[in-house]
Amino acid sequence: MATQADGQPKRARGRPKTFDRTVALHQAMKLFWERGYEGTSFDDLIGAMQISPSSFYNAFDSKERLYQEATEAYVAHAAEWFSGELAAITDTKTAFHQVLNSAAREFTRDDLPSGCMIALACTQARPELAGLRDMMAGYRRGAQTAMAERIHRGIERGDVPKDAKVEALAAFYSALSGGMALQARDGASRERLLEVVEIGMQAWPSAPSESRSRRAETPPHATATGSRIQPARRRPRA
Amino acid sequence: MATQADGQPKRARGRPKTFDRTVALHQAMKLFWERGYEGTSFDDLIGAMQISPSSFYNAFDSKERLYQEATEAYVAHAAEWFSGELAAITDTKTAFHQVLNSAAREFTRDDLPSGCMIALACTQARPELAGLRDMMAGYRRGAQTAMAERIHRGIERGDVPKDAKVEALAAFYSALSGGMALQARDGASRERLLEVVEIGMQAWPSAPSESRSRRAETPPHATATGSRIQPARRRPRA
């Protein structure tokens, strides 16, 4: 709640801030999440953040920079359930199942806007916003890449069939997740999304009747190796 | 190409139009498809349509009405492959497979914007655009409802297990389709989307080891019964 409730008094020169930067950022994030970048006006922002234009410009450089920061805040929040569940110490299929279930729950919270802030952002934008569009697309690619890496590790561990199409599987579950975000935005219930997840898990590749041999219950390394959500760089369309 | 190349001379009083309304509408549709409603400005529109502001208002009432008309034009176009394939005279699973394959192809055409004009439209918008938002959500619900009806018919025909969760299945394939539109917008290739479809079809419910009994190869009625895409009215979140 307090502006500087953390350890050090953190000596401040000049007039002290009258608002909590983190709280203001959170308010901005919720607005951007709900209405998108273009749909959120400067006045909307300073209204929700309870600050004046000059304070806004002083604390955050511009609307675009604020959006970037808000996105980073969202990613940090989402990483808790996304990267967390994805790197869980279970077999790969269960990890994906849990990630999707978490997505279904997170997309339908009643204390936050529905859906995913990243999934549907800047998909239809004016050319001037190409920078933001690419940034959001990069985050989406990052999540998909993290999924692909998890599947790859599953193959190495032996709990995913060796002939599984890694990239296509990651694209499938990424697409499903994005579609769930869309449905949540359209008002789908949590229960409905959880049912969708159950159906989606039916598509998990089964062993080709022979690689069911050795079951690997112990992961090689339990730490989250490179499963962070980061704005991945563009790959050639393929 | 000509303004009135159809049958009757269609006597026109007053000064004749200097542009083809259908062509102009098509140009507007492509712009809206690419950039969305908010992302397309008045000047963008009259520039692409090659008409002046007054001609714009004369032929189309307002930007919002034009968007509605452009959406209707898109829906009419999409119905050819969506409703068409969905009502195809095959078993239900094959119909869905073909619809999704068509979606993968349509979403990655090089003569039209990528993705789906409906799927990602108005998902993040200012409150003033609630009307458009609801309209687009209605179209999305309409497509999902059409899927649900097709599955229901499949159950009646006997080529879908009786215990299949109709609504959940429709939501799943609707979500997958929306996610594919998103991936297409992010640059996914046609081949990748077709792979995603293959994986998605693995989730189709299999007969519970006993209802494989009578195979129904002849549909009860081959016409497209109520599978048109229409802006369905809102249902209570469930």
Place this chain on the structure above:
DNA sequence: CTGCTTGTGTTGCCATCGCTCCAAAGTCCC
């Protein structure tokens, strides 16, 4: 030709958008 009807081109209006400027206020160091 005269008049009616319909489309066209230009100019401009008002609101909003994102942002800037400047004087004043609050806090620290000395």
Place this chain on the structure above:
DNA sequence: GGGACTTTGGAGCGATGGCAACACAAGCAG
């Protein structure tokens, strides 16, 4: 307390957005 330093409040600015007004151009009917 004096001055440095930072933040705040509010007025306002240039650009753009969507649109309206109005005079004129181009066709038909008589």
